[in-house]
Amino acid sequence: MKKKKQGAPSVIRIKKAGWIYIALCIFMGVGAVNTANNLVYIIVALMLGFMAVSGFFGVADMNRLRVEVGLPDEIYAGRVCPVSVRLVNERRFLPAFLIRVHIQDREIFFPFTDTGGQSVKFAEIIFPARGRHILSGMYVSTVFPFNFFTRYKDLTDSADVVVFPSLLPCISTYSGSKSGGQGENATDRKGFESELMSIRSYTAGDSMRMIHWKATARTGSLKVKEMMSLGAEPVIIEPEKLNGGTEQRLSCAAWLISSLMDKGAPVGLKTKEKFFPPDVTPAHRLEMLRELALYD
Incomplete structure (x- = not known):
């Protein structure tokens, strides 16, 4: 501390x-x-x-x-x-x-x-x-x-x-999944790309980029967009298998989590002590980043 x-x-x-x-x-x-x-x-x-x-x-x-x-x-x-x-x-x-x-x-x-x-x-x-x-x-x-x-x-x-660890852009075996180049398919899973799927009330952890300002002005409360994302295979990130020292690997893992989940891909995390199954929710994202922040 x-x-x-x-x-x-x-x-x-x-x-x-x-x-x-x-x-x-x-x-x-x-x-x-x-x-x-x-x-x-x-x-x-x-x-x-x-x-x-x-x-x-x-x-x-x-x-x-x-x-x-x-x-x-x-x-x-x-x-x-x-x-x-x-x-x-x-x-x-x-x-x-x-x-x-x-x-x-x-x-x-x-x-x-x-x-x-x-x-x-x-x-x-x-x-x-x-x-x-x-x-x-x-x-x-x-x-x-x-x-x-x-x-x-x-x-x-x-x-x-x-x-959380600093975000360090890096090249890894997960980079291909980031672009979704391996068989993208439209799904009804919420994400950040493609067409508008629905509009809902704002919840803690939602990206400010997804606020629907017209609906917010009309209703008087924050509304966010849910987009139909491009299908992507689940990704499990293992910091121990990334290149560099401990801090560099953790920063790379944090960047991968942020960039992949921003694209709507389900991301999981595997460390020496814990395993987080792939998911796309904001709460899951915070749990993984918190694990990296407190990593010994």
């Missing part, structure tokens, strides 16, 4: 404007003591009160915030991974202002989130290696309300991420 971030750098940092304001308060305070001028005392008191208000609302601005991270079903090593970041404000009376969410050296800015509301932004993250990662060490920061201080707060939220 790999931890990507250690958390907030500190509890509070004084910004340049804050140092100037603190120096000004000290200067005015010394002047008030030396001159015994009541007006200067009042000004110093107002300035200190102004700073106290800044501290109170700055701390309150980060209370009762929750961050939810949404990850796609397929995450490949070395590829950009689009991530949705949802900031939930659970407070009943105070909106959230100028909140920055920090995830893996990425900073997502939320200028305003209403009381009891939520805001969604998107970021891009790259995982360098396959395997299981823990997306932890997330934190929030804010300069609200006067930009004198930057306050930080660690989040307890974390996400368990399984990163």
Whole structure:
């Protein structure tokens, strides 16, 4: 397991404007003591009160915030991974202002989130290696309300991420099946080519390329196309029989699974410990890629 971030750098940092304001308060305070001028005392008191208000609302601005991270079903090593970041404000009376969410050296800015509301932004993250990662060490920061201080707060939220091997195009004995050159026949099995077979509701794991936008606009809910695929013989991929080192073989196997299943071919996987019979469903595809990601 790999931890990507250690958390907030500190509890509070004084910004340049804050140092100037603190120096000004000290200067005015010394002047008030030396001159015994009541007006200067009042000004110093107002300035200190102004700073106290800044501290109170700055701390309150980060209370009762929750961050939810949404990850796609397929995450490949070395590829950009689009991530949705949802900031939930659970407070009943105070909106959230100028909140920055920090995830893996990425900073997502939320200028305003209403009381009891939520805001969604998107970021891009790259995982360098396959395997299981823990997306932890997330934190929030804010300069609200006067930009004198930057306050930080660690989040307890974390996400368990399984990163698939990078997709490495390769030449193998399975390449002939990819093109379906050995006796293609039209079947009523759903795939990604040929003629439209039906339109159905979107389910998790469906390719965004298959969304039927006209039906979606007409019904108000996501609809996807099911295409009549070209018949292809089932393929069983064995990473141990591919060329190259371990990582190269796993990347080649992942590419073969993706490319063959995108063409509608039933694909299976055989490793030293497990066997997955050929299938064409999105869930089966994810199971095989997950097995490759956690391969020892």
